[in-house]
Ligand code: RAT
């Protein structure tokens with residue numbers, strides 16, 4: 001193979017990172033067959049909870065008590081969430097894009113997405129309009145798109161992999177998807193505990209699933225130790241399951257059979273440890289007695305997301321979650337105590353990234369993936385990726401998109417949003433794939449190139465094929481290898 005000189009490295013890395021078909025190991029997308037649970041368009045992009053949080057940083061403070069609507073100028077979060085989406089979007093646009101420069105990562109994301117969808121001129125025209133509504137032309141364009149065609153367009157623009165198998169073939173694959181490692185596509189987040197999603201999976205006959213999307217079983221109530229919420233789900237199931245650990249296991253297994261997930265996934269609540277509490281089977285017991293048991297018996301990896309503080313400011317709903325530096329000692333115990341279970345782990349606090357790398361070096365059953373949410377900013381992606389390359393080589397997955405979340409997954413039943421509010425929270429925004437992947441590729445490229453330059457200077461013969469292979473590993477290949485090993 002032709003060896004690369006130091007001057008050629010930047011261009012080769014840039015090309016490989018630009019062209020690699022990535023695997024998106026965690027998104028909140030759902031198939032077009034789930035009707036209005038797959039969302040796209042300007043109103044969805046602008047009401048992304050990252051942007052709603054930014055809107056309320058600059059809105060005048062209105063207390064909930066005197067929330068007599070002061071009109072559009074200063075809604076309280078509750079007023080705002082009560083508005084129709086287009087009205088919300090217009091306000092976000094006015095405050096963050098017209099009155100201010102959209103410098104933040106989430107704002108820039110909207111600009112990148114629209115430009116790459118060929119809507120740049122309409123965006124610039126919208127900013128020039130003297131008053132609201134400014135977004136009508138963009139709204140009309142999105143409304144004219146067919147859901148499946150748009151999904152294909154977005155996947156092409158984001159350079160995400162195709163999958164070879166449709167639903168029927170998919171059902172014949174081994175549960176952990178190990179045999180399909182030549183073509184694992186985007187992974188969804190499927191929540192049997194969210195009735196509005198569950199109904200789509202229980203309908204019979206099941207419509208074929210787009211080959212672009214793979215399933216993952218999201219079970220946050222297990223780690224929250226939300227026994228009340230779990231019981232109400234077990235009670236409602238048809239046929240109902242016993243309100244016991246056995247009932248939980250049976251319920252999870254039924255869902256494993258139903259959707260054939262690649263992995264089980266849960267985010268840990270703030271301050272998560274193993275310490276059992278007095279009331280009902282606590283998180284630790286549910287983890288051991290149900291989740292790990294199902295993982296072992298079904299041969300499924302367990303994906304954990306660590307460090308979110310749900311409802312730090314509840315008024316902001318999905319935009320109100322925060323971050324904490326987590327203790328990770330329990331993860332060490334898990335990896336050591338359950339060597340036959342594979343753990344896919346990401347952390348929300350930049351402070352936890354180093355400890356997570358060390359853990360991944362110690363345990364072959366731990367795979368680190370992505371720069372999650374508050375870490376999904378170029379500066380943190382750069383620092384984190386540099387550290388991971390230095391500590392893990394290519395044995396990690398550099399990014400996932402998390403394309404728009406809903407949050408009904410994560411809230412304990414007691415704090416579940418009212419149905420009208422839940423409607424606002426469940427959306428996933430397909431178009432976000434475009435900017436999330438474009439910006440991630442942009443951030444990873446110089447970091448990887450710099451690491452190669454150092455290696456060349458140290459005396460290593462590097463070929464273009466090496467770079468191509470490594471980039472493939474970082475953007476999904478290492479994840480597939482981990483699942484298959
Ligand atoms: O990243 C997000 O948008 C969050 O709201 C969460 O949904 C998070 O990604 C999660 O999966 O819990």
Ligand code: ZN
Pocket residue numbers: 026027028402405
């Ligand atoms: Zn997510």
